[in-house]
Amino acid sequence: xxxxxxxxxxxxxxxxxxxxxxxxxxxxxxxxxxxxxxxxxxxxxxxxxxxxxxxxxxxxxxxxxxxxxxxxxxxx
Numbered sequence: 001x002x003x004x005x006x007x008x009x010x011x012x013x014x015x016x017x018x019x020x021x022x023x024x025x026x027x028x029x030x031x032x033x034x035x036x037x038x039x040x041x042x043x044x045x046x047x048x049x050x051x052x053x054x055x056x057x058x059x060x061x062x063x064x065x066x067x068x069x070x071x072x073x074x075x076x
Contacts, residue, residue: 013042015062023049023057041066 023029033047043066049058 013063013065016060018059019057020059021051021055021057023051028052029057038066 028051030050031047032050033045036044036046038044043064045062045064047060047062048056049060051057
């Protein structure tokens, strides 16, 4: 995080989702995300979605724009 900034991210630049197996939306699903690359301004993540039995049901990738917004002092 850059000093004097909020350290919050910005919008998704690009994303993709690949469905491999049927999955129940009313059951537990585990999402594991892993950062592949993070540089000033951009980040790339990949992830997998697994059902309760541990079966791979989906894969995903997302490129994210990172913006360091200045922290505004509180109004007096």
